[in-house]
Amino acid sequence: MKKNTSFMIKMLCCSLVRRRSRMAAALLGIAIGAAVLLGMVTLCYDIPKQMSKEFRSYGANMVLVSSGRESMNLDDAAKAVRHFPEGALVGMTPFRYIPVRHNMLPYTAVGTDFDAVKKTSPYWRVSGEWPAKENEALVGADIAEYARISPGRTLAIDGRNSKHAKFEANITITGIVKTGGVEDGFIFMRLPDMEAMTEEKGLADVAEISCSAGEKELQDIAAVVRTDVPSLEARLVKRVIQSEAAVLGKLEMLLYLVTLVVLVLTMICVATTMMTVIMERRREIGLKKALGAEDRRIAKEFFAEGVILGLVGGLCGAICGLLFAQFVSASVFDRSVAVEFYLIPAAIAVSVLVTVAACLLPVRRAVEIEPALVLRGE
């Protein structure tokens, strides 16, 4: 038995080495198949997640408001934010709205955290500088146009806080913000400045939250927030969430379909390549049969060859596939792809299976043939 095995290994090695160029062709075909398989499936897994991050450029998909008539407390908001999963939360931006006056005209001043705004509302277009220092502010494009305010101007504003105490302040405009929405009609200042100005600390009217999660998850989080922090009401921004779900769903389906089509076609290509490679060797099979080899033995030898080819091709292909997925992810999303490691052995196993299956039909046909006919060259 032992002798038999070593003989078979020797035969296999010889066959693989002697027919280098032909085997290289088959190997190439298998490797392409495995590369496509692993690359596409990895991308299919990863892209919806990556796209979901892209969708955060639409801005907040959840808002926190006070459930009562009063403004909400920032500590409560911070408590609510803890219920969001660490990796998925993009940012939380508090907004505090105060009516103020400048030159006897009424305006709305909004206190916020500009670093958080840059994360949750990346679509804000600011010409000039973002406020960084004390008493610096942004002004909305509509006000800037209407009141002819340009960056660098200092505005004197006054108003009353919620306890009707008067306040006054001077703010320096560093830039003009344009969004095409209601923001164009507000004056934005840093929240600490507003707190100092109004002498009221830790209050906000709305907190916008941007979180890469689906509708179901967000609803669950909203329910948890409602029970844990009863002073807050968490609402989903339906428009953003629904459209995101629709587009992502379509994209995912598109990817799966494309992957399926590509896979089926590459598998067929691998199979045809293997078939031609084996069909050529009918003469060899005939000779072996004439020398007294059993059908089973010949089939076993070919399958062993198929397994080796499938393993080697699958491994090379898996590496190329991962590189490809990495390249796509880096060039489209500027991020590295998350690899599901169990996919790698799965891809190799599939390529072995396909290769062996592709050997099945031609080997059987070749084995059935009369040795004499094949050897004579018919």
Added chain:
Amino acid sequence: MFWKMIFGALTRQKSRLLLIAFTVALGVSLATAMLTVMFDVGDKVNQELKTYGANLNVLPKGLSMLGEMYNLDQVEGEAARPEQHLAEADLGKIKMIFWAYNIVDFAPYLETKIMAGNRPVILVGTWFDKHLNLPTGDEVDTGMTRMKSWWDVTGSFGRDDEPRGAMVGASLAAELGLKAGDALPISGLEGQDLGSLEVCAVFHSGGVEDGQIFAPLRLVQDIAGKPGLVQRVEVSALTTPENDLARRAAQDPGSLSRLEWDTWYCTAYISSIAYQIEEIMPGARAKAVLQVAESEGAILQKTQLLMSLLTILSLACSSLAISNLVTASVMERGTEIGLLKALGATTLSVVLLILVEILITAFAGGILGYFVGLGFAQIIGRTVFGAAVTANAMAAPLVALLVLLVAMAGSMPAVRMLLLLRPTEVLHGK
């Protein structure tokens, strides 16, 4: 003689050439499907993104901004000033700009305050589903029903021919205890009786609209005493992602050179569409909603880039597979070629023979594959987007070029082998 030999090879070697044709057809169908989907995916995703709602707001140029800005009420007794409103009759013009076909939908809005259930409520007049006949002879169906498809509506969307049918926002409906089918008595702010509305639907939008009532525009114009006027129009348009040129133009169209101006004007940037609306409707100001415009651009670009990379991958893998097979099948025929050479055929004529044979087979497979690929693309389009994918004229020549290149490249190793071939050795069976 040459053609006779080709014909002979084609008929005698049926099964082998059939295999090549089959592989070519598979590869080509994959390439065609991917190319077709790739060329169309931008449009399809753009359509899908339209559910995000309007990306343009058309407002009157007058002082309307103040009202929007400070939520000022209109001064009592003051007549509606025309410069604060847009004329309803002008709205059809939006569909007559240069990029008219990119305007997907639009809907006008007119707000007024009424009393419902002893509390002031904002009543919004709009077109639910309006049919317009344009002076250009085109017909347009547009309105809010199409633009707010994400709303959760219990009941049926309002209709323009039901003068008193109204849709009530979910939070207001909960406060007033209303459901679809109820009648809602309303009155003016001073208590004058305005009859009652028939609630045809309760909707949930997740925004401020949940506290408002939507009714046909005509009714609200009558109640507000502003016949033929609207306050603002939401427009949803298919746009090209913004680039530097568009940003510069948005800041100051005057800074562009003549050539840049033409490029900008003839590209469907959000800023050029806004500019064209302002051009055709004097007295109107079109504002791009950047939240929608900017993000759409980002997502569209990503999707297109992704699809093009996947297309390149599938093109590469189908061409490799085809050339692999072509090589294998040519090399098999060593004996036959050896015989030809032994009989005195020149290398050139043998190479030519092989190439023509392969090309004929490849093109037969390619044509079949092209149509199968179009079928694949349609299946993908139907399942994913529920709409047919437009076949792009670019796909066919690209695929033809691909087949040519691949068949040639695939025959190269075989040709090289032919040049080195020694007839005696091959015929001897080595």
